[in-house]
Amino acid sequence: MLDAQPGIAAEQAPQRVAAVPLTPGQGVFAGKVAIVTGSESGIGRETARALCQQGAAVVLNGRCPERLAHTLRELESAGFAVTSYVADVTDYAACEALVETAVLTFGRLDILVTNASISQRAYFADMQPEVFKQVLDSNVYGTVYPLKAALPALIRTKGSVTFISSISALNGMPSGSAYCAGKAAVSNLAHTLRLELADTGVHFGVVHIGFTQNDPDKRVLDAAGQPVPIAHRPPRWQKSQAEVAAIILGHIRRRRQRTVISALGLLIVLVHTYLPRLGDWIVLTTTRRLRHFYE
Ligand SMILES: NC(=O)c1ccc[n+]([C@@H]2O[C@H](COP(=O)([O-])OP(=O)(O)OC[C@H]3O[C@@H](n4cnc5c(N)ncnc54)[C@H](OP(=O)(O)O)[C@@H]3O)[C@@H](O)[C@H]2O)c1
Numbered sequence: 001m002l003d004a005q006p007g008i009a010a011e012q013a014p015q016r017v018a019a020v021p022l023t024p025g026q027g028v029f030a031g032k033v034a035i036v037t038g039s040e041s042g043i044g045r046e047t048a049r050a051l052c053q054q055g056a057a058v059v060l061n062g063r064c065p066e067r068l069a070h071t072l073r074e075l076e077s078a079g080f081a082v083t084s085y086v087a088d089v090t091d092y093a094a095c096e097a098l099v100e101t102a103v104l105t106f107g108r109l110d111i112l113v114t115n116a117s118i119s120q121r122a123y124f125a126d127m128q129p130e131v132f133k134q135v136l137d138s139n140v141y142g143t144v145y146p147l148k149a150a151l152p153a154l155i156r157t158k159g160s161v162t163f164i165s166s167i168s169a170l171n172g173m174p175s176g177s178a179y180c181a182g183k184a185a186v187s188n189l190a191h192t193l194r195l196e197l198a199d200t201g202v203h204f205g206v207v208h209i210g211f212t213q214n215d216p217d218k219r220v221l222d223a224a225g226q227p228v229p230i231a232h233r234p235p236r237w238q239k240s241q242a243e244v245a246a247i248i249l250g251h252i253r254r255r256r257q258r259t260v261i262s263a264l265g266l267l268i269v270l271v272h273t274y275l276p277r278l279g280d281w282i283v284l285t286t287t288r289r290l291r292h293f294y295e
Contacts, residue, residue: 026055027053027054027055027056028054028055028249028253029051029054029055029056029110029111029249029252029253030054030055030056031055032051032055032056032057032110032111033056033057033058033059033102033106033107033108033109033110033111034048034051034056034057034058034059034109034110034111034112034113035058035059035061035098035099035102035109035111035112035113035146035150036048036051036058036059036060036061036113036115037061037089037098037112037113037114037115037116037142037146038061038062038089038115038116038117038142039058039060039061039062039071039113039115040060040061040062040063040064040067040068040070040071040084041062041067041071041215041217041218042214042215042218042241043115043164043209043212043241043244043245043248044062044113044115044116044164045060045071045241046241046242046244046245047113047115047244047245047248047249048060048071048075048082049075049078049080049245050242050245050246050248050249051111051249052075052078052080052081052082053080054249056081056110056111057080057081057082057105057106058075058080058081058082059082059083059084059085059098059101059102059105059106060072060075060082060083060084060085061084061085061086061087061089061098061116062084062086062116063086063087063088064086065086068084068086069084071084072084081106083101083105083106085097085098085101089114089116089138089141089142089143089145089146090137090138090141090142090145091145092145092148092149095145095146095148095149095150096149098146098149099146099149099150099153102150102153103153108153108156108157109150109153109154109157109159110154110157110159110160111159111160111161111162111252112146112147112150112154112159112160112161112162113162113164113248113252114142114143114146114147114161114162114163114164114186115164116138116142117138117139117142117164117179117182117183118134118135118138118139118179118220118221119135119176119179119220119221119230120135120175120176120177120178120179120220120221120222121175121220121221121222121228121230121231122175122221122222122223123174123175123177123223124177126223127177127178127223128223128224128225130225131178131221131223131224131225132177132178133178134221134225135178135179135182135221136178136181136182138182139178139179139182139183139185139186140182140185140186143163143186143189144189147161147193151202154202155197155200155201155202158200158201158202159202159203160202160203160205160252160255161190161193161202161203161204161205162205162206162207162248162251162252163186163187163189163190163204163205163206163207164207164209164248165183165184165186165187165206165207165208165209166179166180166183166208166209166210167208167209167210167260167261167262167264167265167268168180168183169183169184169186169187169208170184170208170260170265170268170269170272171268171272171279171283172283173283174283174287175231183208186206187206187208187258190204190205190206190257191204194257203252203255204257205251205252205255205256205257205258205259206257206258206259207247207248207251207258207259207261208258208259208260208261208265209244209261209265210237210239210260210261210262210264210265211233211237211238211239211262211264212238212239212240212241212244213235213238213239213240213241214230218230237264239261239262244261247259247261
């Protein structure tokens with residue numbers, strides 16, 4: 001049965017129960033309620049933890065009931081106000097139920113972080129069309145559907161929306177076609193929504209994340225749609241998930257339009273804006289010399 005109580009992973013339609021009163025906590029997000037999609041693992045989990053540490057009540061989300069329940073127990077045992085809802089965010093009805101869980105359980109919704117995403121490790125020419133669609137859908141509709149479902153509740157609170165994008169939205173990246181296209185799409189979407197919905201007072205922002213440490217069991221899709229480990233990234237280039245979560249919280253608190261994480265991310269913005277041919281030359285050269293970096 002779906003829980004509308006903090007602490008139990010939810011799997012069916014939300015039920016109407018009394019909202020859990022939020023005890024005024026410490027922290028800059030005290031009294032706020034957040035949904036973080038794809039928060040059973042990785043950066044989403046650490047963003048949820050950081051929001052909790054700053055006083056927010058958080059609805060966790062993911063597709064895997066066991067992993068979601070594990071993360072829920074971990075945060076709950078730390079004394080945080082959390083609940084969870086198992087939902088594939090490319091399913092609009094499931095997103096409506098996710099938002100309903102937040103409102104029924106905690107009484108409101110202030111913050112949406114669309115973090116859920118599938119990545120890839122496959123060249124376009126080799127990719128099955130349905131794999132391209134799966135990656136693109138998870139990044140585009142996995143952002144659009146939770147937001148569409150949450151928008152009325154967010155307008156009521158003049159809330160905040162953060163799309164988690166990537167530095168690979170700022171340029172093309174060999175072996176990342178659908179992922180880069182999806183991350184670029186949500187970046188553009190944030191701009192349009194900021195303009196269209198300016199009168200609502202809702203914040204729309206994008207965080208372009210750079211190389212970050214991954215959970216050991218993180219998988220991305222290969223050309224045939226099989227889950228494979230992510231390509232090797234030198235550890236010295238990676239930020240920790242907790243560092244990235246802290247930057248995401250700063251972005252939400254300041255209601256920033258765009259945050260680009262890491263010096264590499266900022267360098268990519270500069271080079272591709274002012275010296276695009278140099279940018280392409282660097283990528284092509286590294287593609288030839290550092291194939292393992294992309295494959
Ligand atoms: N790690 C990096 O270096 C890096 C760099 C740039 C940007 N980012 C971005 O940061 C975000 C988090 O990445 P991460 O490294 O923490 O990856 P991760 O550990 O794989 O986390 C992504 C989570 O999203 C979930 N998810 C995927 N599709 C979903 C769907 N349709 N519905 C619900 N949940 C879904 C995944 O669950 P499943 O296991 O069920 O797929 C997973 O729990 C992503 O948006 C990613 O693109 C990461």
